[in-house]
Amino acid sequence: MKYINHKLIGLAVATALFTACVDEYECNLQVEKPEEVAGSEYLATFDVLKSYISRDANSPFKLTANLNPSDFTAHEVAYSTIINNFDGIDVGSTTYMPATSVNDQGAYDFGGMSTLADALAGTDVTAYGGTLASYQGQRASYYAEQFEPTIIPYEPEKGRTVLFNFEADEIGTAYPMSGNSSAEVTTDPDDPNKKVLCVGRADEFASYSFAKLNVKLPEGRKLGDYVSLEFDMRVVDSHGIYGAGMKVYINGQEFNVGMNAATIGCNPNQWNRGAVIKMKDATAPGFVLPASLAELTEFELQVGTASGEAYYYLDNIYMNYEVAGTGTTVIDFEGDELGKTYPMTGNSSSVVENDPAGESGKVLHVGTESDPSSHSYPTFTLQLQPGRTLGDYTAIALDMYIINSQGIWGDGVRVIINGVEMNSGKGPGNFGCPDNAWGRGTVYIPFGTENGNGSVMIPEELKGLTEITLAIGAGSGAWHGYIDNITLYWKMDDTIIEKTPEEKADILTADMNAWIGGMMDAGGEAVTMWNIIGEPLSQTQDANTFNFGEYLGGDVEFARTAVAMARDTAAVPVQLFVSQTFEQTDDMASKADQLTTLVNSYEEDGETVIDGYNILLHTVYSKDATIQASNESKITALFTRLKEADKPVRISDLSVCVENTDGTLIQAGQVSTDDRINAGKYLSFIMQEYRRIIDAANQYGISLSGMNESSSANKLCPWTSGWNRNLFYEGVVNGLK
Incomplete structure (x- = not known):
């Protein structure tokens, strides 16, 4: 047979060649560039495809092809090809999927299906709808978001405690001073009806001397609950407005807040109302209240400006509390007998003794002058707060007293929990511990996301513990000193309300109903055949699975739910198919058995009805004769199994690729004439086996994967990219005869 090529020049081409190109329909191609057309004259002798279909008036058989609905509604070449050659279109199983059909507002967009339904009105073109339910092509990330627990942040208890406003005091009431001068209640210089406290006098300024205010907190409150100190201050002239800065003393312990009276907001002879000093934040103006003072309910407070000539008024002294569901677990040695020893992780010793500074009762003496601790740490067994785990704890702190600089730097304070050693990366000196004096609350180690920079990271495997073995100390080859008030801080978690299984099921069924109902409504009366379940045997696991x-309740209940929704929302009776892809490499008979067994399980309730099977068939013509014989036997076995199921069967997405003897696929543009003819014969065989084996009443049609091929793709199609028939067209014709 001789094959020749032709140039297509639109409507001027001869009738025979025109038929080979566009199958007697009105084509929008005005001029087409020269293109290789194999056997144009021979191919022009064939009629349009649907003329070859052998069927009676009652046959359900439909010849369709995959086509994006937008190409159909465009009324161009693809539309005309469908109208003249096919009974309808198959929108494909992946054209409309939940994962790709969402508008900017997050709702499903069914506009494409609605437009298609409108375009089908008034035509005899049928449309096979897309997939209504599947584990694939889903909004998996959206569902994960919907399943996230409801988190109710812990709301801290907040309030204010009025310490002093002096209104109940008599004029002239004196408060003790820490040094010289005086502090007396007097009238407000701006309002004689109010009382304030005057610190210092014109004839004797307060020289680094402060009023002593004895505080008793309300029942249930402790000093550690408070986050700030608030007061009104009025400096007389400029006496003490600068000086050495504002100071706070609690039980004699000094805190420098980092600002003077001027920078905290005072101006000469004017009230600075509501000056605030933070008590849990060292950022000026502020300081960090040490753990050793946190449990106090009564204490002596001093606040004012440190100056050699201070003279000022105070009023409305408050403290603001914020109880954020926090607490501490403390080791303070006060309950221990003097001389009690604690085990060490290595050398040296640790013994309970009296505080050498006489400040805080009992402390732990670690190491000795002659035998300092060498990377060895005292060890404690600790029961955590009831109801709390180690994961609820946020930090650890301790007081340290370094003797004669032994261990003041080293290579980092260590925290060891159940044998897991963590290095804060900072020595006691880096935390601010002095030499031969107490550093109260200076070593504060947050539990962070890494070890170092003053923090340690608690491993995940330790976070569930309720009792721990703790060791802590200076990482040094020669550490000698005292420790006290080892304090672990915990915080109450936010309230986390997990979604119940019932709530998750409700979320999914509502979304399924929105998708299935929306698709059915959009398809209206024009689309009456659907994939109710898509790819039930798929093992794919990706972002859209x-x-x-x-x-x-399982795969079966999912399918039953989907079927019920579809039938409930359909405007007209619909046929619902289960859709599954079969690859040439599959054991097709075994896979068909799995599919039919699964469908039977759907219907065991006596209510669920599956109308048929939609088989997406991806085949390969092999140039290896032995392999090709096996390929053909698989096709026969597949249809034999499906016949036994006694349900309607559609073959859809039907494609043929050509495979070399080495197993590699050949691009369509590189397929030889002989191979194309043989691939067409294989297509004919598949279609004829379907017509031969499947009962005529159950032959619901064949749908081609595509109409025109891409030379760089692998699957063959009846038309070229320029809409010329090629030799594969004959394979379709012979398959239909």
Whole structure:
């Protein structure tokens, strides 16, 4: 047979060649560039495809092809090809999927299906709808978001405690001073009806001397609950407005807040109302209240400006509390007998003794002058707060007293929990501990996301512990000193309300109903055949895979739910198919058995009805004769199994690729004439086996994967990219005869 090529020049081409190109329909191609057309004259002798279909008036058989609905509604070449050659279109199983059909507002967009339904009105073109339910093509990330627990942040208890406003005091009431001068209640210089406290006098300024204010907190409150100190201050002229800065003393312990009276907001002879000093934040103006003072309910407070000539008024002294569900677990040695020893992780010793500074009762003496601790740490067994785990704890702190600089730097304070050693990366000196004096609350180690920079990271495997073995100390080859008030801080978690299984099921069924109902409404009366379940045997796991059955009672209940929704929302009677892809490499007979067994399980309730099978068939013509014989036997076995199921069967997405003897696929543009003819014969064989084996009443049609091929793709199609028939067209014709 001789094959020749032709140039297509639109409507001027001869009738025979025109038929080979566009199958007697009105074409929008005005001029087409020269293109290789194999056997144009021979191919022009064939009629349009649907003329070859052998069927009676009652046959359900439909010849369709995959086509994006937008190409159909465009009324161009693809539309005309469908109208003249096919009974309808198959929108494909992946054209409309939940994962790709969401508008900017997050709602499903069914506009494409609605437009298609409108375009089908008034035509005899049928449309096979897309997939209504599947584990694939889903909004998996959206469902994960919907399943996230409701988190109710812990709301801290907040309030204010009025310490002093002096209104109940008599004029002239004196408060003790820490040094010289005086502090007396007097009238407000701006309002004689109010009382304030005057610190210092014109004839004797307060020289680094402060009023002593004895505080007793309300029942249930302790000093550690408070986050700030608030007061009104009025400096007389400029006496003490600068000086050495504002100071706070609690039980004699000094805190420098980092600002003077001027920078905290005072101006000469004017009230600075509501000056605030933070008590849990060292950022000026502020300081960090040490753990050793946190439990106090009564204490002596001093606040004012440190100056050699201070003279000022105070009023409305408050403290603001914020109880954020926090607490501490403390080791303070006060309950221990003097001389009690604690085990060490290595050398040296640790013994309970009296505080050498006489400040805080009992402390732990670690190491000795002659035998300092060498990377060895005292060890404690600690029961955590009831109801709390180690994961609830946020930090650890301790007081340290370094003797003669031994261990003041080293290579980092260590925290060891159940044998897991963590290095804060900072020595006692880096934390601010002095030499031969107490550093109260200076070593504060947050539990962070890494070890170092003053923090340690608690490993995940330790966070569930309720009792721990704790060791802590200076990482040094020669550490000698005292420790006290080892304090672990915990915080109450936010309230986390997990979604119940019932709530998750409700979320999914509502979304399924929105998708299925929306698709059915959009298809209206024009689309009456659908894939109700898509790819039930798929093992694909990707970003768009979501297992509905895990939440809806299993795969079977998922399918039954989908079927019920579809039938309830359909405007007209619909036919619902289960769709599954079969690859040439599959054991097709075994896979068909799995599919039919699964469908039977759907219907065991006596209510669910599956109308048929939609088989997406991806085949390969092999140039290896032995392999090709096996390929053909698989096709026969597949249809034999499906016949036994006694349900309607559609073959859809039907494609043929050509495979070399080495197993590699050949691009369509590189397929030889002989190979194309043989691939067409294989297509004919597949179609004829379907017509031969499947009962005529159950032959619901064949749908081609595509109409025109891309030379760089692998699958063959009846038309070229320029809409010329090629030799594969003959394979379709012979398959239909």
